[in-house]
Amino acid sequence: MSLRAKLLLPLALIGILIAGYLYAFWIPRTLAADEVAHLKGVDQHLNSVADTLIPLMLGNQLDILYGNLNSLKHDNANWLDIRLVNAENKQLYPLATAAPQAPATLPDARKVERPIRYLGERLGTLIIQVDLAPSLANTRKEIGELTFLLLGMLAALMLTIVTTAEIMVGRPVRQLSNAASRLARMEFDTPLPKAGQDEIGELVKSFSSMRDDLQGNHASLLLEIAERKEAEEALRQLNETLEQRVRSEVAANRDKDHLLIQQSRLAAMGEMVHNIAHQWRQPLNSLSLLISNIVDDFRFKTLTEETLVHDAASARRLLEKMSTTIDDFRDFFRPDREKTSFDVAAAVRDAVFIVEAALKSNRIEIALDAPPGLTATGFPSQYGQAVLNLLVNAKEAIQEHRKSGGSIRVALKNEAGHAVLSVEDNGGGIPEDILPRLFDPYFTTKDQGSGIGLYMAKMIIERNMDGMIAAANIENGARFVLSIPMEIPS
Ligand SMILES: Nc1ncnc2c1ncn2[C@@H]1O[C@H](COP(=O)(O)OP(=O)(O)OP(=O)(O)O)[C@@H](O)[C@H]1O
Ligand SMILES: [Mg+2]
Secondary structure, eight states: OOHHHHHHHHHHHHHHHHHHHIIIIIHHHHHHHHHHHHHHHHHHHHHHHHHHHHHHHHTTOHHHHHHHHHHHHHHOTTEEEEEEEETTOOEEESOTTSOOOOOOOOTTEEEEEEEEEETTEEEEEEEEEEEOHHHHHHHHHHHHHHHHHHHHHHHHHHHHHHHHHIIIIIHHHHHHHHHHHHHHTTOOOOOOOOOOSSHHHHHHHHHHHHHHHHHHHHHHHHHHHHHHHHHHHHHHHHHHHHHHHHHHHHHHHHHHHHHHHHHHHHHHHHHHHHHHHHHHHHHHHHHHHHHHHHHHHHHTTOOOHHHHHHHHHHHHHHHHHHHHHHHHHHHHHSOOOSOEEEEHHHHHHHHHHHHHHHHHHTTEEEEEEOOSOOEEEEOHHHHHHHHHHHHHHHHHHHHHHOSSOEEEEEEEEEETTEEEEEEEEOSOOOOGGGGGGTTSTTOOOSSSOOSOHHHHHHIIIIIISSOEEEEEEETTEEEEEEEEEOOOOO
């Protein structure tokens, strides 16, 4: 039901009730009161008529009586009928011979009877029929006008209320509802009714701010959707290229590993050549001496077959020693094929042997305490390589830190089922700030260093042999500890 109908219905109901009250109660009551007033007037009139009739009836002056009544009828046009009966109810006027009067059928015709008495005795009765219509006409007209005015006012009131409701509520609400349904289609530019100071104005203001919020949210939602689509597209593209990228990353990593291994090999070879040179220094000196002796013997004619054979034998021995050195070195650097059970002390000794000559020529003492009988499973050559890296680092620290009195202490111990090797030097120790980065690949503080020695050692000990490597500072130097699990005797 529309708002207009809702407003009109109670008003129409009130109108009907008012009209009903007017027609059912007020109008009849007013007319009845008017009628009573008129009849009272008629009654008073009849009183005076009756007073004039008494002497005529007593004197039986019927002619005058008829004349009076005739002129009475003539003077009162709304008196439809006048009759006079005597005490015996015999009609005196109009004459009984006259044709009887037709009974009045007019709606406002009233019968008034007035007994005529003289000294308490009834002489007769005057009966008249009065048409009250002309007397009531004015009242009826007034009632009609009043009713018309009332209903007119009611209609005007209804019209005013409906028009006001239409202008103040209906139209703006329709506009708002239109804007709301267009808002549902995400149209934000529908014109809104002017916001007044009333409740509808409040509604318009709330709607407008809600629409602004919605517009803002909608805009950010669109933005988010666009961003999401972009991200999805990027993700899709990423997914498409991911496999390719993973492949190329893996390849790049493999290349890096290769490079690392290559660098490590080069470093090891450099170390080997360096150490061979140290190992060969003494036999080369001896050979040189031997050759000088042979040349001198020949020059001073003291060269005999015996001395030549002796010197040649010495030279061959020296050369064999040099050759063995190369073999030893080659063996040391030969890569392990597979895990084997090995003597840890022997591996340590081999590593010490490799650097021994170089240490001696730098006047660095080395003390080795490696009791035999500690057996581990793993890669002996790799283990030896790790120990060698520690020894070379110790040597380099001492060379850099002090002119003389360098010493390295290597000790192997069995600690709770682990072969624990400690390598201590008096090369000044490791600066505290670099301790956490010591085992990082390519970390070096040396001009010629590659920074992979300790990284390789860590890989070998921790990844390949389930062991542990640690570094700490001691008085005047550094201590490195290698710990690998020992073989459980079967
Ligand atoms: N015994 C030590 N005393 C003091 N510093 C050390 C010792 N051993 C290692 N360091 C420090 O740790 C760094 C890393 O050592 P690492 O063996 O990994 O590389 P590097 O010796 O510099 O180069 P290279 O790859 O030739 O071995 C060294 O540069 C040095 O600063
Ligand atoms: Mg090193």
